Amino acid sequence: MILRRFTKHVTDQNWFAVGLDVIVVIVGIFLGTQVTAQFEYNKERVQEKLYIERLHEDAVDAYEITNINTDYRQFHLDNLNEIMRTLNEENGRSDITNLECNSIYESHIYADPSVALPTITELFSSGRISYILDEAIKAKISEYQIALDASSDVTFEIQVGATIMSHQYPDVITMPMSLEGFSTIERIAVQGATTISCDYENVMSNKAFKNDMVANAHRLSAHVRRMRIETDLIAELHALIDANLGVTH
Numbered sequence: 291m292i293l294r295r296f297t298k299h300v301t302d303q304n305w306f307a308v309g310l311d312v313i314v315v316i317v318g319i320f321l322g323t324q325v326t327a328q329f330e331y332n333k334e335r336v337q338e339k340l341y342i343e344r345l346h347e348d349a350v351d352a353y354e355i356t357n358i359n360t361d362y363r364q365f366h367l368d369n370l371n372e373i374m375r376t377l378n379e380e381n382g383r384s385d386i387t388n389l390e391c392n393s394i395y396e397s398h399i400y401a402d403p404s405v406a407l408p409t410i411t412e413l414f415s416s417g418r419i420s421y422i423l424d425e426a427i428k429a430k431i432s433e434y435q436i437a438l439d440a441s442s443d444v445t446f447e448i449q450v451g452a453t454i455m456s457h458q459y460p461d462v463i464t465m466p467m468s469l470e471g472f473s474t475i476e477r478i479a480v481q482g483a484t485t486i487s488c489d490y491e492n493v494m495s496n497k498a499f500k501n502d503m504v505a506n507a508h509r510l511s512a513h514v515r516r517m518r519i520e521t522d523l524i525a526e527l528h529a530l531i532d533a534n535l536g537v538t539h
């Protein structure tokens with residue numbers, strides 16, 4: 291229709307009408323582009339909200355896991371610090387409780403992997419991270435990913451050379467001959483019970499034991515610090531998501 295009219299105007303040499311036709315076409319194309327762009331924008335905003343809602347679920351789940359694990363390792367680190375105070379004669383004690391002994395036994399265990407949030411992984415792998423227009427959330431996501439990258443480097447360094455104390459010093463640490471008395475996160479953290487025991491006199495006289503225990507404590511300290519950084523970042527991301535979604539807890 292437009293083409294036929296345009297051809298006629300050219301044939302008639304009606305240049306004013308030709309000019310109008312050209313303007314109509316240009317304006318039409320421009321409006322069409324604008325409508326398409328607006329449609330795409332709206333579609334991405336719907337997607338952004340869905341991603342942020344999924345991120346919220348991820349952050350809640352990840353925090354629950356990492357916070358429990360971090361507190362559990364912190365519990366062992368606190369015990370090791372208390373044992374060092376005992377051995378330094380700073381607290382008037384001359385014993386090592388079974389719970390504290392269990393922390394020596396577990397001082398070589400750093401089996402708490404970093405938690406990658408599935409939605410963040412998907413946002414990066416699909417190239418849709420640009421859908422997230424909330425700059426604060428986007429910056430926190432980047433911060434978390436950088437922390438995870440740094441963790442993968444430091445995790446290996448922490449684990450190398452750790453001493454398995456119960457294996458290296460059987461004259462100091464006595465393990466229960468039953469899984470009933472064995473340590474688990476629930477048994478230690480919730481029930482506060484274990485039957486792993488340490489011979490205090492042997493600890494006092496064994497310099498190699500004390501050196502290896504302190505070296506493991508340093509590793510555990512670095513491990514807890516790494517976990518705490520990740521846990522705090524997840525909590526900060528969660529707070530930003532709550533603000534974006536208008537959620538209060």
Ligand SMILES: [Zn+2]
Nearest residue numbers: 528532537539
């Ligand atoms: Zn929330």
